[in-house]
Amino acid sequence: MKAYIALIIGALSISTSAIFVKFTDAPSAVIAFYRLFFAVVFMTPLFIVKHIRETKQMNKKDWAFAVLSGTLLAFHFILWFESLRYTSVASSVVLVTLQPIFAFVGGFFFFKEKMTMSEWVSALLAILGSVIISWGDFRVSGEALYGDMLALIACAMVTGYWLVGQHLRKQFSLITYTYIVYGIASLVLSVYVSLFRYSFLSYNANDWWCFVLLAVIPTLFGHSLFNWAMKWVNAAMVSMAILFEPIGAIILAYIWLDEKVYLSQGIGSFFIIVGIGAYILGKHIKNNKKIVAFQKRT
Template sequence: METPKVHPYIPIIIGVISVSLSAIMVKLAEAESGVIAFYRMFFSIIIMSPLFFYKYFHELKALSKKDWVFSSIAGIFLAFHFILWFESLNYTSVASSTVLVTLQPLFAFIGTYFFFKEKISIKTIASGVIAILGSFLISWGDFKVSGSALYGDMLALISCALITAYLLFGQDVRKRISLITYTMVVYLVSTICLFFYMLLKGESFGPYPASTWMWFLLLAIIPNLLGHTLFNWAVKYVSTNVISVAILFEPIGAAILAYFVFSEKLIATQVAGGIIVMLGLMFFIIDLKNIKNLFRKKA
């Protein structure tokens, strides 16, 4: 496997900052969850198309049946991750929703162990547990266990499992095909899936206010093309576990933004939780085994 020109941690950091804006934009868009998800993916396809058809279209011929199947499954998982997460934001707070969505290590550690036989050190498990505890603490003040908030929390938790599955399938396929081709295939499958979802649900394709169209476009550019696409690039060189733990930074950024945009107040437990998350991440990053395995070589 070739050594990347940019250290994978740099795109991962940019990606985390980008996806932190997602929940805010979703809440500002005046449309149903399926509609927001569809246009987010649709505009991403439109923006990527010129580059893909100019330079990467020929790569489709090299895709194996396994690549098509895995990429398609990843696209479906991504579509329903967006639907469930966006819907959760209608029932619970930004802080609670993003915390639950970013609890990916719980699923990623298990998935990479069973599917890729990746070894998990005691230090990795400990760092993940610390970060997860910090994530829970961030939203402890407004984390409710009844009524509509509980429903929103469950939707966010299921969407967390789906995005982890999406990354796991991508980790396998990205070893064989380029970032642009993989992303284009996955986003296209996701867009088609969301299109039929909207038809079945009877959700409207328009019209919408100009501001909502703007949020649709920004969701495509920032969280998708800067966020998820950078994660797709990095997953070729690092384990899904690395990305999943790094994404735990998302609730911190989202909670801060929600405070300024929606007046969702930050309390002492949320601040303390943010500090604990960062400590857990630092504990994970300095794990010598993870650094050694950062640039995986072909057997």
């Protein structure tokens, strides 16, 4: 029961991310930088005490993967936060949730993975949902459609981050992996902020509170609870819980930002959440069948 409560709290925590971004007028790259920078600062004592020795095991290939993963994460945050300047929380968060479908497409085209008919149907449902949302936003304004495109590119970036990061995550602890990747992403973002000559310091108290809260609630508190819950529930259940992020974000945006949800967004969100939910559930059933078949052979 504690694990399921943790999943609910974790889903609510990550739902606040888009809201905090909307509450600050700082440049997207600056928000992204401080979100990860403060997360790294808060993780430093634990990393030094318990995990720093793991870095000695990293070779050149591991560091190359870490740099690529961190760079993809940095640009994911820049693009996603920027999308929130142009489109609604509902459209942006739901479209970013398409990560499993981007992974599905990547696995099919780059790794020649075979997909079942149910997986194709699930993917098509999610894609149909994104088309409905984009079409509805296009009718609202060209800026909203531009924000949708940024959100989709951000989704592709974070999918790459997960795919590249798998190599490291299998070899190192969660703290070591996240600390190094977040640190590299922070460094990339600091260079980006410097190149575009954004200020690092000239922000009001509200902005600084948003930076810290982004680091604590959705980054450390939200994702940490998901990882803690994985000791007792399977990865499919955690993935399904993450699908509640757009629902929570839409509700919070309605309460705190007075953002209305258009019919096209509601219909599109429904198709995306059902499509991704069915896809994750199908993958879980497929993996269980493989495990059972392997156990029978052995």
